[in-house]
Amino acid sequence: MGSKDLFQAGSSLFPMGVNSPVRYFRDYPFYVDHARGSRIYDVDGNEYIDYCLAYGPSILGHADPDVVHAVIDQAEKGLIYGAPSESEIRLGDLIRRSSRNIEMMRFANSGTEATMHAIRLARAYTGRNIIVKMEGGFHGAHDYALIKSGSGTLTFGSPSSPGVPEEVARTVVVGRYNDEENIKSIFNQYGNRIAAVITEPIMGNVGVILPDPGFIEFLREITERNGSLLIFDEVITGYRFAFSPYQDIIGIRPDLTTMGKIIGGGMPIGLFGGSSDIMKRVSPSGDVYQSGTFSGNPVTMAAGYAALKKLQGMDYSSIINRTKKLMEGIDEVLTKHRIRHVINGYGTMFQFFFANSAANYDEVMKADRDLYFRIFKALMGHGVYIPPSQFETNFVSFSHSDDDIEKTIEALDASVGEVMG
Numbered sequence: 001m002g003s004k005d006l007f008q009a010g011s012s013l014f015p016m017g018v019n020s021p022v023r024y025f026r027d028y029p030f031y032v033d034h035a036r037g038s039r040i041y042d043v044d045g046n047e048y049i050d051y052c053l054a055y056g057p058s059i060l061g062h063a064d065p066d067v068v069h070a071v072i073d074q075a076e077k078g079l080i081y082g083a084p085s086e087s088e089i090r091l092g093d094l095i096r097r098s099s100r101n102i103e104m105m106r107f108a109n110s111g112t113e114a115t116m117h118a119i120r121l122a123r124a125y126t127g128r129n130i131i132v133k134m135e136g137g138f139h140g141a142h143d144y145a146l147i148k149s150g151s152g153t154l155t156f157g158s159p160s161s162p163g164v165p166e167e168v169a170r171t172v173v174v175g176r177y178n179d180e181e182n183i184k185s186i187f188n189q190y191g192n193r194i195a196a197v198i199t200e201p202i203m204g205n206v207g208v209i210l211p212d213p214g215f216i217e218f219l220r221e222i223t224e225r226n227g228s229l230l231i232f233d234e235v236i237t238g239y240r241f242a243f244s245p246y247q248d249i250i251g252i253r254p255d256l257t258t259m260g261k262i263i264g265g266g267m268p269i270g271l272f273g274g275s276s277d278i279m280k281r282v283s284p285s286g287d288v289y290q291s292g293t294f295s296g297n298p299v300t301m302a303a304g305y306a307a308l309k310k311l312q313g314m315d316y317s318s319i320i321n322r323t324k325k326l327m328e329g330i331d332e333v334l335t336k337h338r339i340r341h342v343i344n345g346y347g348t349m350f351q352f353f354f355a356n357s358a359a360n361y362d363e364v365m366k367a368d369r370d371l372y373f374r375i376f377k378a379l380m381g382h383g384v385y386i387p388p389s390q391f392e393t394n395f396v397s398f399s400h401s402d403d404d405i406e407k408t409i410e411a412l413d414a415s416v417g418e419v420m421g
């Protein structure tokens, strides 16, 4: 069956044919046959250079042979035990040795779980209820995180989805990333009731927005001064630019860190961790309940360990340089076609916007999404797959070659030519 038929079949099984909303796009998504290295292949016989990379985990490229072998070897010894195994210690130890601020951690199965548990832990540890999150920040699909700005910027948030109780929204205040005055006002109003500020250190779910100089340091300082915890959600940024979380590159210590994606090597994973003082509050050593049938399962642990072991020996500067080359190429093409644009990127992740400026949430929301989508579609016709949504992020993997980058820039030139007609 081709993608169209599969979409029809899938639509009677799953809402809009997909098992996570970002995977749907008009008129219907392609259905994947297989993926290897920098390429993803659909059931219709098309091949794409992939910059979506499963929304982040596949930094080594698809189906990395070392990770695949590790999964097969472990699968033969058992898929899941429901009892601890050495595989957890191997991965946990490697993460602790390469993450300066993680003394203890717990594995979960997704970034969503990781942030949900981190938020509960922060509330329990501080004995406070209020969480501050950033407008446009995404921390997964649980109730504490599906909150957007309320009626005023200093009031509690409102549910961003029906089904999230107003009562939950009344425990979350939505702040503005890169706006120190706004965060100061929130602390002035709620100071000693704030359990934690949770933020992506680099915003990666509204396209890419980089922190203004000093903003992250400011968050560290204001949380510390008010006895609130700082949670860095590094589900995207962990191990993406160096063999460490991003916090170690900038030298800022959060109280809790969440990770996922890359550290599972392509298998479902989440992690929350921090100082042993805080982490010891987690059950059963402490009173904060958290659990998971599949948490720390040996197949994920083996995949994560194989991926991180490999990454440890890789030269990140090679893909950082390739990403830079790609961003420069995109800039040249868009300039040549006289399209006003901004490209935000750091290390191995980037996004482009058709806007005058894209330094904060409001500006990004004003970008021309329709043009982005039309270019996305045209690029597919030229064998390049970028995220379908303006508000996702492009990733470059260790499997992307210089040739891939050149082909992508040529494909963009042709695609923009078609779209602008």
Ligand SMILES: Cc1ncc(COP(=O)(O)O)c(C=O)c1O
Pocket (backbone or CB within 6 Å): 055, 109, 110, 111, 112, 113, 115, 138, 139, 140, 141, 200, 204, 205, 233, 234, 235, 236, 260, 261, 269
């Ligand atoms: C920063 C961030 N946190 C949390 C999540 C949720 O992770 P998951 O999809 O594994 O539940 C995501 C997912 O994209 C994310 O980007």
